Amino acid sequence: MADLHVPLDRAKGGLAAQIATELRESIRSGRLVAGTRLPATRDLAADLAVSRGVVVEAYEQLVAEGFLLSVTGRGTQVSPLGAPARRSAPAAPTGPSQPPHYGHRPTSPDLGHFPRERWLASIRHVLTTAPVDALDYSDPGGVPELRRELAGYLRRVRAADVTEAGVVVVGGVAQGLSLVLHVLGPTTLAVEDPTSQRQLPLLRRAGARVVRVPVDDEGIDVEALARTGAKAVLLTPAHQYPTGVVLSPARRAQLIAWGGMVLEDDYDAELRFDRDPVGCLQGLAPDRVVLSGSVSKSMAPGLRLGWVVAPGSMAETIGLARGELDLGSPVIEQYALAHFLRSGGYDRHLRKMRREYRKRRDALVTALGEHLPEVTVKGIEAGLHAYLELPPGWDEAVAAEEATRLGLPAEGVAPMRERPGPPAVVVGFARLPAHRAAPAVRALKVRMSGQTID
Incomplete structure (x- = not known):
C-alpha cells in the first residue's frame, strides 16, 4: 500500500480538489504506477487530518476520470489507463527536410508599418456599432458587408468583373486555393516553373496532380502549357514568384484563348512601383478565371484574411465547402476590414x-x-x-x-x-x-x- 505525501493548503480551501490534483499529478509523472493500491479513505483522512468525506470525494473524482479503479475486496488502485505513456524516440528523417511554412521570408512585409491606430479605430467602430446578432455564426462565405466592399475595391483597383455574390472570404490565398481545388475535384494542375516550393505540398494534398510549365521573360509559356494536357493552371501574372516577371499582353491573350480554368494568384499586384497595377486576368474572362488575393503582403499575414472571386455558382459551392471546413472567418475582423476599406484607410x-x-x-x-x-x-x-x-x-x-x-x-x-x-x-x-x-x-x-x- 502506497505511503502518500499530499501537501494541503488549508487556507486555500477546496481540499478534495487539492487531494485529487496531487494524486493525479503523481500518477501522470509515474510516481504512482499502475496497480499501486492506495490507502483506505479512512486511513488517508486520518493521515491528512481531514474528514473521510473529503477523501471519498477526491477518490470518486479520479475514478470517474479513469485515473483510479475501485475494486471490491481489493480497495482503490491506480488504473493502467492513467499511467504515463512511454515516449518513443522521434523517427529519423527519411528525406530532405522541408522549410518551415511560417516565419520571416523574402516575401514578408515590414510589420512595423502595420496601421495599428487605424486598424484599432476600425475594430472599435465594429464593437461600438455592430448589432448583437452580428457576432453570431455568419455566412461561411463571408459577412455581406466585407464581400460588398471587396467587390467594389476589386472592380475599382484590379479591374475585376465581380459582384458581391462572386466573392468568398477565406483565411488567405493558401486556404482559397485548397477550397477551389476541392471543388474542382481531382485534376491535373499546371504550375509555373520556377514556383514556391512551399505551395506544392498544399496543392498535392488538395488532390491536384502537378505538372510544371516553364516561365520566361514574358511569363508562363502558354504553348508549353497546352502540351501538358492540363485543364487548369495556377499562376502569378501580376508579379511572378520568384522571377518577378509580369505576364506580357501577348501571353495574356494566349492564355485566355487556351481555354482551360485559370487560378490567378494576385500576388503583389497592389505593390506596383512603376505604374498603376496591371488589371487582373479575371476581368478578361470572368467565366474561366478564379481570382485569389489577401491582405497578407499589404498589411500582415497574421490577419489571415483573403478572398476568392469565382464564376457563377462556383462561388456558392466554395462558400459551402468553407462552411463544411470551419464555419468561416472571424466576424469581427471581417467587419473591421470592411470598415477599413470603406473609410479609405486601406488605400491610404x-x-x-x-x-x-x-x-x-x-x-x-x-x-x-x-x-x-x-x-x-x-x-x-x-x-x-x-x-x-x-x-x-x-x-x-x-x-x-x-x-x-x-x-x-x-x-x-x-x-x-x-x-x-x-x-x-x-x-x-x-x-x-x-x-x-x-x-x-x-x-x-x-x-x-x-x-x-x-
Missing part, C-alpha cells in the same frame, strides 16, 4: 507602403550596382523581393545564408525549379531600411569574396 496605407518599399528597393538596387555589379537584378517592378542572378561559381545556398544573416532574407532558386538555370536567389527588401542597404551589400561582397568576387 497602400499608398504609404508603396512609397516606403520603393525607397527600400531603390536603395538595394543602387547598392548592388555599386558594390556587386556582377549580380543581375530582375523582377523589381513590383512586390517585396528582387530576383538576383548570381555570377558563375557562386553557391546559391551560401549566398542566401549570408544575405539572410545580413538582414536580407533570401532563398536559393534551385529548389523552386524543375528545369536547370543559372544560379539565383530571391532576396526580400521590405524589412531592410534604406540606410542599411549599402552596408548590407558591402558586407555580402566581403563574405562572398571566397567565391569569385575580389
Whole structure:
C-alpha cells in the first residue's frame, strides 16, 4: 500500500480538489504506477487530518476520470489507463527536410508599418456599432458587408468583373486555393516553373496532380502549357514568384484563348512601383478565371484574411465547402476590414507602403550596382523581393545564408525549379531600411569574396 505525501493548503480551501490534483499529478509523472493500491479513505483522512468525506470525494473524482479503479475486496488502485505513456524516440528523417511554412521570408512585409491606430479605430467602430446578432455564426462565405466592399475595391483597383455574390472570404490565398481545388475535384494542375516550393505540398494534398510549365521573360509559356494536357493552371501574372516577371499582353491573350480554368494568384499586384497595377486576368474572362488575393503582403499575414472571386455558382459551392471546413472567418475582423476599406484607410496605407518599399528597393538596387555589379537584378517592378542572378561559381545556398544573416532574407532558386538555370536567389527588401542597404551589400561582397568576387 502506497505511503502518500499530499501537501494541503488549508487556507486555500477546496481540499478534495487539492487531494485529487496531487494524486493525479503523481500518477501522470509515474510516481504512482499502475496497480499501486492506495490507502483506505479512512486511513488517508486520518493521515491528512481531514474528514473521510473529503477523501471519498477526491477518490470518486479520479475514478470517474479513469485515473483510479475501485475494486471490491481489493480497495482503490491506480488504473493502467492513467499511467504515463512511454515516449518513443522521434523517427529519423527519411528525406530532405522541408522549410518551415511560417516565419520571416523574402516575401514578408515590414510589420512595423502595420496601421495599428487605424486598424484599432476600425475594430472599435465594429464593437461600438455592430448589432448583437452580428457576432453570431455568419455566412461561411463571408459577412455581406466585407464581400460588398471587396467587390467594389476589386472592380475599382484590379479591374475585376465581380459582384458581391462572386466573392468568398477565406483565411488567405493558401486556404482559397485548397477550397477551389476541392471543388474542382481531382485534376491535373499546371504550375509555373520556377514556383514556391512551399505551395506544392498544399496543392498535392488538395488532390491536384502537378505538372510544371516553364516561365520566361514574358511569363508562363502558354504553348508549353497546352502540351501538358492540363485543364487548369495556377499562376502569378501580376508579379511572378520568384522571377518577378509580369505576364506580357501577348501571353495574356494566349492564355485566355487556351481555354482551360485559370487560378490567378494576385500576388503583389497592389505593390506596383512603376505604374498603376496591371488589371487582373479575371476581368478578361470572368467565366474561366478564379481570382485569389489577401491582405497578407499589404498589411500582415497574421490577419489571415483573403478572398476568392469565382464564376457563377462556383462561388456558392466554395462558400459551402468553407462552411463544411470551419464555419468561416472571424466576424469581427471581417467587419473591421470592411470598415477599413470603406473609410479609405486601406488605400491610404497602400499608398504609404508603396512609397516606403520603393525607397527600400531603390536603395538595394543602387547598392548592388555599386558594390556587386556582377549580380543581375530582375523582377523589381513590383512586390517585396528582387530576383538576383548570381555570377558563375557562386553557391546559391551560401549566398542566401549570408544575405539572410545580413538582414536580407533570401532563398536559393534551385529548389523552386524543375528545369536547370543559372544560379539565383530571391532576396526580400521590405524589412531592410534604406540606410542599411549599402552596408548590407558591402558586407555580402566581403563574405562572398571566397567565391569569385575580389
